Amino acid sequence: MRRHILPPVTRPILLLFALAALAGCGPTAEPAKAAADEHGAAVDEFERGPHRGRLLRSGDFSVEVSIFEEGVPPEFHVYAYRKDKPVNPRELTLTMELTRLDGRVDRFSFAPQGEFLRGAGEVREPHSFDVKVRALEGGRAHQWAYAAYEGRTTITSEAARAGGVTVETAGSIVMAELVDMAGRIEITPEGQADVRAWYPGRVMALNAELGQTVRKGQVLARVESSHSLQTYSIPAPLSGVVIAKNSNVGDVAGGEALFVIADPTKLHAEFFVYPRDAERVRAGQRVEVRTLSGDNRVVAPVEAIVPTADIASQTLMAHVHLPPGASATFRPGMGVEGSFQVAAWPTALAVRTKALQRFRDFTVVFARVGNTYEVRMLELGRQTPEWTEVLGGLEPGTQYVTDGAFLIRADIEKSGASHDH
Template sequence: MNKNIFYALLIAFAGVALAVWLLLDTPRHDEDGHHDHDEAAGPAIEKGPHGGRLLRDGDFALEITLFEQGVPPEFHLYAYQAGKPVDPNDVSARIELSRLDGQVDSFSFQPRDDYLRGDGVVTEPHSFDVGVTATYQGERHAWHYENYEGRVRIATDIAAASGIETERAGPASIRETLRLTGRIRTDPNRLSQVRARFPGVVQQVRRELGERVRHGDVLAQIQSNESLQSYQLTAPIDGVIVERDVQVGETTAAAPLFVIADLSRVWAELDVFNEDIGRVRRGQPVRLETLGGHGVEGRIDWLSPMAVHASQSVAARVIIDNPDIDFRPGQFVRGRVTLAEHEVPLAVRKSAIQAFRDFQVVFARIDDTYEVRMLEAGRQDRDWVEVLGGLKPGTEYVTENSFLIKADIEKSGASHDH
């Protein structure tokens, strides 16, 4: 079997296997959009007068709300005894949030108006096992429940077959770049116009347009008008014949008979417009690409002291080694100039980022469970995004096919839109 066909069938099989697995493993979720793949579906969540989760223990009840109107998310608690509000000064409470990666966030509470206010921010994602304790009139009450969002389980073999890849978040180099366009030019120092040494008649033409020649190769044979002796016209450099203006029987004049270009090294001249002239300097690294996809690294070698009248642009020259003639004079090229390079302590691959609710996120992997991580992003380039918050250094995160995880979370209703 053809190798390409085999791989195509293997990928198709993996996709079908993942779809079947997701169908059979459709998660159960509560009315808040939190879901879990393992636990049996429980009773519907009881809501309190303020729209929060109501926890009961005998005649005592505690309503937990997550308040985030104009402030970072914080817990507000409302206490009730036999269905009637309780003075928050008579209640002490504590909440512990156990997260997937083992982190535990603890919150104490202080009375405020008719509720108890938590002493910290409930950071994203709001996905954790919740432990609540409250003491009222000397009696202690305790509850535990699950509050998951943006979380899904995928078996290791299914993830591998589906092309889900991960790596650990860590430091990276972020490049500040400027995009420019231009075209390829022949290096004038590698261009030779070959003329007849003496006026005469062309007796023989040995080389054709487009042929490669080496220094000393015979291009034509000419009979001198004065001596009537024949002499050979030879190539003064290695290169390619890019112009030929000679025919047997013609009389030579001062015009070039051949033009030879050595294209093993060419120039890229990029157009730098007025608003960017102050940012571009000699020596800056440049990534050049043709419209056909050929790429090469170089550096700015020279900035023209003259501006083009019509566009007011300035030419920035990049010298390119071109042994395989991937860059041809006259071709348009795109250039990405590196203006500055910043080493950052934590970054993720740009290809890993997905949109989730109002956030840019990646998906952390812990064993066979994947969970959303909301990013506070900083500087970025074509490959990397700096992470200022929302992800711990060393976290294993999905770099390839993260859209599969996002799709399953959205399918299950586990996005929990606040």
């Protein structure tokens, strides 16, 4: 994994639990209770009620809003008071709207349950939203609006670029199970040829040098036959480069090759398949072949599996045919690495595995809307080193942070955006 050294980033804005003034019939606003700390994040920015929820006042009437999540999915519990004395929840009607960062609105109705009003439905994570509360009691209407942000921060685009933050759009992909192997680059059998004398005799002329590029049909040598004493020409059987020269003028040509010619564009990678992987590797599978530095890579198919195993290592040999253009960066004899795609399956929604972070007790990614970043708690499925399937917690089409996610997390943790209701 490539590591980035990040320059300092100055956060221009910290949006944490900003409290709006109440509107409507109530004559007084919800008071701000605490000063901000040195980072601009409030220590306790709202008045709390007897059940440790957020207390919203309108004259002598007030409601306490809390999210209850002990042993049940998170749900709203609302308590009502008049002159700070409990009010029977059956005496009022209450609704609530939550506007999330991406603009979606969750609406809740409430029904009496014991001493409180219980919200209908689960409060989905993250608990980060702009809230509107409307209540009707004793013929009087009340409404409040406030911000309750969790796991959210704002960073300018310039600061994000300087910090190495990059994003991708979550969507459907084909996930693959990969098996990594080591190998080497070799010239294919059809890309290499020995140039031999047709009949024994004396070498009269040699017309090629080591490293010279020759074309198919070009005369490479002339040999005088020992039987007929006639001289005949020996042409190049293919186009390529002379990689070996084994004779000189005046030598007697016999069984040894005069030249060896290789076409450097006809390459394959030979990979050593260990017994534990032998049953999973098949001809036709896709393989990412890369140099040991990882700077150059190409995707190519498995051409063949040699069926005989090496006696000492018990490995089989898998041949991966490389396209002609690969010869610009892959050379015969080079060591390489390969990732064999031994299984693949379509996935409706997935994110980069490297984007996953921990936040509270959740595995998350950070969604971006404009210059604002916010956690998304994920329900995860299958995982590969590159991709992780998402079963819930993220909408398709969401932009999320892939590189620099730790910077976003650190900014959120520094600002103190807590899970506090």
